[in-house]
Amino acid sequence: MAINRRGFLKTLGLAGVTLTVGKSFGATKDKKSATEFNGILYDSTICAGCQSCEYACAEQYGLPTPMDSPSPGIIRKTDETRRVVMNSYNTSKGEQYARKACMHCNEPACASACLTKAMIKTDEGPVIWREEKCMGCRSCMISCPFDMPKFEYNSPNPKIQKCRMCFELMKKGKKPACVDVCPPEALLFGKRRDLIEIARARIYAKPEQYNHSIYGEHEVGGTGVLYLASVPFKELGFRDDLGITSYPEYNKTFLYSVPAVLVLWPAFLLGLNNALFERKLKIKKEKEEQS
Amino acid sequence: MNSEHPKGFLQFILDELKPKGKIFTPFNIISGITIMMAIGVLVNRFSNGLGSVVHASQELPWGLWINFNVITGVSFAGGAFVVTFMVYILGLEKYRPIVRATVLYALLAYMFYAGALLLDLGRPWKVINPIIGNSFGISSVLFLVAWHFILYMGALFIEFCPAITEWAAWKRYRKFFVSLTLAVVIFGIALSTLHQSGLGALFLMAKPKIHPLWYSEFIPILFFISSIFAGLSLVIIMETINQRVFKNDMSFIHKSSHRNIILSLARTCAGALFVYFFMTVLVFIHGKNYTYINTPWGYWYLVEVLGFVLVPCLIFMAGYRYRNLILVRTGAVMAIAGIILNRLNISTIAFHWYDKTVHYPTWMEIVVSIAVIFTQILVFRWIIRRMPVYRESPQWVSGESQNKSFINYEKRRKKWKVLAE
Numbered sequence: 001m002a003i004n005r006r007g008f009l010k011t012l013g014l015a016g017v018t019l020t021v022g023k024s025f026g027a028t029k030d031k032k033s034a035t036e037f038n039g040i041l042y043d044s045t046i047c048a049g050c051q052s053c054e055y056a057c058a059e060q061y062g063l064p065t066p067m068d069s070p071s072p073g074i075i076r077k078t079d080e081t082r083r084v085v086m087n088s089y090n091t092s093k094g095e096q097y098a099r100k101a102c103m104h105c106n107e108p109a110c111a112s113a114c115l116t117k118a119m120i121k122t123d124e125g126p127v128i129w130r131e132e133k134c135m136g137c138r139s140c141m142i143s144c145p146f147d148m149p150k151f152e153y154n155s156p157n158p159k160i161q162k163c164r165m166c167f168e169l170m171k172k173g174k175k176p177a178c179v180d181v182c183p184p185e186a187l188l189f190g191k192r193r194d195l196i197e198i199a200r201a202r203i204y205a206k207p208e209q210y211n212h213s214i215y216g217e218h219e220v221g222g223t224g225v226l227y228l229a230s231v232p233f234k235e236l237g238f239r240d241d242l243g244i245t246s247y248p249e250y251n252k253t254f255l256y257s258v259p260a261v262l263v264l265w266p267a268f269l270l271g272l273n274n275a276l277f278e279r280k281l282k283i284k285k286e287k288e289e290q291s
Numbered sequence: 292m293n294s295e296h297p298k299g300f301l302q303f304i305l306d307e308l309k310p311k312g313k314i315f316t317p318f319n320i321i322s323g324i325t326i327m328m329a330i331g332v333l334v335n336r337f338s339n340g341l342g343s344v345v346h347a348s349q350e351l352p353w354g355l356w357i358n359f360n361v362i363t364g365v366s367f368a369g370g371a372f373v374v375t376f377m378v379y380i381l382g383l384e385k386y387r388p389i390v391r392a393t394v395l396y397a398l399l400a401y402m403f404y405a406g407a408l409l410l411d412l413g414r415p416w417k418v419i420n421p422i423i424g425n426s427f428g429i430s431s432v433l434f435l436v437a438w439h440f441i442l443y444m445g446a447l448f449i450e451f452c453p454a455i456t457e458w459a460a461w462k463r464y465r466k467f468f469v470s471l472t473l474a475v476v477i478f479g480i481a482l483s484t485l486h487q488s489g490l491g492a493l494f495l496m497a498k499p500k501i502h503p504l505w506y507s508e509f510i511p512i513l514f515f516i517s518s519i520f521a522g523l524s525l526v527i528i529m530e531t532i533n534q535r536v537f538k539n540d541m542s543f544i545h546k547s548s549h550r551n552i553i554l555s556l557a558r559t560c561a562g563a564l565f566v567y568f569f570m571t572v573l574v575f576i577h578g579k580n581y582t583y584i585n586t587p588w589g590y591w592y593l594v595e596v597l598g599f600v601l602v603p604c605l606i607f608m609a610g611y612r613y614r615n616l617i618l619v620r621t622g623a624v625m626a627i628a629g630i631i632l633n634r635l636n637i638s639t640i641a642f643h644w645y646d647k648t649v650h651y652p653t654w655m656e657i658v659v660s661i662a663v664i665f666t667q668i669l670v671f672r673w674i675i676r677r678m679p680v681y682r683e684s685p686q687w688v689s690g691e692s693q694n695k696s697f698i699n700y701e702k703r704r705k706k707w708k709v710l711a712e
Contacts, residue, residue, distance in 0.1 A: 079349060109496045115434035116420040117427070133426050136413020139433050141352035143496035150349050151413060153342030158413040239499060247496045251432055254492040254511050258435060258485055265481040273380045273473070277700040280382065 037106065037125035037224055038170065039192035040179060041199055042099050044229040044236065045209055047186035049086055049097035053178035057084045060166065060177040070097065075237065080152045083163045084178060091235040098236040099187075102127060102148040102163035103216060104224030109247035110140035110149055119149070119160075125192065125224050126165035134160060145220055145242050165224070192224060199228050221246025296460070303459075311676050322665035329662030332655045333410065341413060344655045350643045353411070355652040355660050358638035360407035362490050363631050364400055364664075366514070369522030371397030371447060372483035373559070379476045382697050388545045389552055391454050391680045392533065393526055396671065398447040403667040405440050410659065432492045439486035446479040457685055458678040465688070473699075487518040494637055502641035504583050504592045507574045510637070516570060520563040521630040523556050524603075524623040531620055533681065536672075541681040554611055557619040561607035564626065568600050588644065595636060599629025 054066045064081050070088035072095055078085050084101035108127045111119045118133035119140050129140075129149070136158055140149045152158040166176035174180070179189040188195060196217060203210045215233045216223035220242050227233065234240050296303040313319075336344040345354045374393045377383045409415045420426050421434055422441070428434045449471055456465035491514030498506055507513075534541070534549055575581070575596075583589050603625040610618030639650070652660075675681060 077349070112430045113433065113496060115428040115431040115437060116417065118420075133417070133420055134414055135417035135420055136415070137411075137433060138352035138413065139431070139493065141349070142493065145496075145499050147350060147500075151347075151352060152340070153345075153347035154340045155342075156338055156340050158340060242499050247498075248430065250495045250498060250508070251430070251492065253508070254432065254488070254495065255430065255435070261485055262481055265484060266477045269376075269380050269477045269480060273382075273477075273700075276380075276382055277697055280697055281701065281704070 035123045037104075037192045038165070038190065039104065039125055039195050039224040039226060040165065040176065041188040041190070041195040041226045041228065043186050043188075043199075043202070044096055044098055044227065046184050047086075047097045047099065048184055049088055050183060051086050052181045052183055053084055053099060053187065054082065054086060056177040056181040057163070058082065060169075076100075078148065078150060078162070080150045080159075080161045083161060087237060089236050091231040093230050096229065096231060096236060098227070098229070098238070100237070101225070102165075103146050103220075104163075104165055105220055105246070106222040106224065107220075107246035107248050109143040109145060109220075112248035112251060113139040113143035115139070122167060124167065124170055126167045126170065127162075127224075128164045128167050129160045129162060131159060136160075143247065145239070145247060192222075192226070195226055199226060202228060218244040220244070221249070300459075307677055322662075322669060325658060325665050326662045329659045332659055335655075336410070341411070344653065344659075345411075346650055346653050346656065348650055350646055351639060351650050353638060355656045356407045356411040356663075358635060359631075360660055360663055361404050361411075362493075362638055363634040364404040364407075365490060366487065366518040366521040366630055366634065367525040367627070368397040368400035368404075369483065369487055369518030370526040371450075371522065372480050373519050373522055374526065375450065375476045376480055377559075379473055380480075382700075384697070385548065385555065386552060388548045388681075389526060389530060391451065392529070392675075394447055394450045395454070395674060395680055396525075396529060397522075398444065398451055399667045399671055401440060401444045401447065403663050403670075405444070407660075407663050432489055432495070436486050436489040436493065439482045439489065443479055443482040443486065446475045446482065449475045450479065454678045454680055457688060460685070460687075462687060469699075483518075484515060488512060488515040490514055491637075497642065500643050501637060502583075502588055502644040503578065504575075504580050504588060505637050505641045507578055509570065509574050513567065513570060513574070516563060516567045517630060517633065520560045520567065520626055523560045523563070524626040524630075527553055527556055527560070527619060527623040528627065531616075533675070537675050537681055540675055542683040544683075545681050550616065553616060553619055554614055557607045557611045557622065560622070560626065561604055561611060564600060564604035564607065568596070568604060571596055571600065588641065591636075591640075595629065595632050599625055599632055603629060 049070055051066060051069060057063070058065050061083065063083070066082060066085075068076065070076060070086045072088045072090040074087075076085040076087055078100060084099060087098050087100060089096050089098060104121075104125060104127045106121075108119070108121050111117075111121050111127060113119075114134075115137065116133045116135055118130045118135075119127065120130070121127050136151070138149075138151055138160075140160065141147070141151060148162050150161045152161065166174070166178075169176060175189045179187040188198065190198075196214060199214045199217075203212055203214075209230055211229050211232055213233075215227035215229070215238055216225055221244065227236075227238070229236055232240075298306075332344055341347060345356070347354075370393045374386055374390055378386050378390050409418060412418060421428060421437055449468060452468035453465055453472075456462075456468060488511035491510035491512075494501060494506070494510055495508070530549060530553060534546065584593070603622045606618055606622035606625065609615070610622055679685065
């Protein structure tokens with residue numbers, strides 16, 4: 001087979017691309033499957049709504065101490081000054097509490113939306129925001145199905161505030177501040193897989209006490225924070241229409257079509273241009289011959 | 292090159308920078324005041340944070356500057372890729388007179404709307420992060436859109452360079468840029484396809500937050516198709532206005548071809564609108580969205596889809612059929628209103644639709660939004676008054692290098708033939 005210069009360069013280019021790109025794509029996948037994410041299990045049937053988690057979180061991150069307390073009918077939301085809130089709901093089984101904070105999704109929408117990788121899913125499990133990367137575009141807030149990233153609108157050097165599952169403490173081998181402080185141990189910290197087992201065991205042990213599902217086991221492709229409750233989760237202010245597809249999947253078709261469009265579209269346009277102009281040329285020649 | 296400019300190139304630039312025409316016209320006064328106010332607002336914004344200026348909300352993180360100036364404004368810049376497609380790829384020479392103005396409009400639109408994006412970024416000094424390569428978020432749609440903005444701005448600039456070189460009398464550079472045109476046009480169309488649809492894809496992950504009537508997995512395709520008639524409708528309106536405003540800066544060929552071009556554009560618009568309407572209906576039926584139609588949101592949806600997509604489509608058709616410019620212009624205005632409605636519906640009005648509170652932009656947001664548009668118009672006018680956009684090219688540009696694409700093709704082909712033999 002004869003090899004000309006163009007063919008040789010093409011092969012070389014292709015080989016180069018496969019070597020560099022192929023390797024990096026493969027490597028991340030291997031790493032992911034080898035790790036097991038940490039998570040938090042919150043059991044609403046144990047929680048007494050004491051807000052210790054809120055105080056501990058505020059202290060840990062130098063945020064203002066919460067002044068209000070949960071009461072049914074009032075929905076407290078996380079914002080730029082509080083990363084975790086406790087809410088109280090009037091449910092079919094009386095007043096129940098629910099803790100709301102970042103869910104630390106297995107495949108987070110926020111990290112997939114981030115164009116600077118400021119928001120990342122760490123190998124340990126927490127989804128963390130990194131100040132030195134973020135440019136403040138807030139597309140993480142657009143994408144998050146739980147509306148958890150919060151933006152400091154009133155600061156000239158704004159940050160995104162959200163729970164980071166105390167990533168720094170975790171690296172030192174400690175539990176997150178809120179889990180550590182929780183008096184009735186409504187919060188449990190551990191490997192996500194173990195937490196699901198514990199949650200199932202609790203449901204089996206007291207089937208009449210629990211709603212027989214774990215919120216976060218499948219929702220949005222699985223989340224790092226898992227919930228147990230005695231009532232359907234909708235009554236505790238959770239959305240039940242989020243689906244079990246991981247959110248980055250919704251982008252996938254579009255993103256996969258990008259290289260195809262970039263390669264095929266110009267080729268098609270060039271071909272179209274050539275075909276049309278060739279025809280014009282032919283018509284012109286025929287006319288010239290006739291005259 | 293100094294020989295072209297008797298007083299030297301620097302003096303030429305300084306002379307050109309001086310304003311031409313009356314300074315205190317009503318338009319200049321209004322735009323001047325708006326821009327001054329916007330500067331004041333922006334000083335406040337950068338010293339006290341976004342919240343001091345915009346209607347800050349954790350639920351609706353993007354305000355007017357992104358949802359109106361960037362997401363809506365960029366769809367109106369779509370005219371450039373459609374017109375260059377028609378002229379350079381299809382060789383439809385009748386649209387040639389409007390190519391430069393359209394490309395210039397798009398170039399400025401991208402520059403100023405990307406500028407608006409910078410104003411809205413919380414931490415704009417980090418904007419280089421996704422560009423210089425220290426943190427590429429390749430799984431992000433916004434990453435793609437950002438890069439395509441930058442590359443497309445470059446492409447548009449090169450497409451416009453022949454006009455700049457003619458103005459500055461850089462004969463040799465002109466030849467170089469003209470030779471790049473076809474390649475850049477093709478690249479530009481591919482980029483436009485992807486980032487126009489990419490702007491829609493930004494909302495793909497906001498599935499639970501957008502009203503199901505507006506959300507579908509086909510948002511990117513709908514955004515792309517609608518950018519075609521959005522861009523062309525804007526070209527129709529822009530040409531109509533420019534015919535009056537820039538009378539003295541316009542060559543005979545521009546004035547005489549105006550009517551024909553507008554009518555042909557109307558036909559294309561009608562076609563694109565019909566395809567868009569058809570796609571919207573398909574999405575509506577496949578998504579089983581008729582269950583929502585008998586609600587206030589459903590009525591609002593019907594206003595958008597019937598009143599501002601179907602009606603302008605019919606008006607365009609009638610305008611083309613009866614060769615009536617007024618009908619065409621009415622259709623264009625309605626189509627533009629429809630696009631604004633659609634983009635704002637997806638990004639703001641039907642976003643977090645289940646929230647009871649309604650968010651209105653602050654007057655300061657609106658002032659900055661309008662000031663961005665005014666600045667764009669002022670720069671546009673400055674260039675039109677000086678460079679051969681609507682005017683005839685200078686004498687030294689010989690007839691054949693008015694860069695007729697077909698003649699260029701013929702020449703190129705001959706060259707290749709010689710090379711091949």
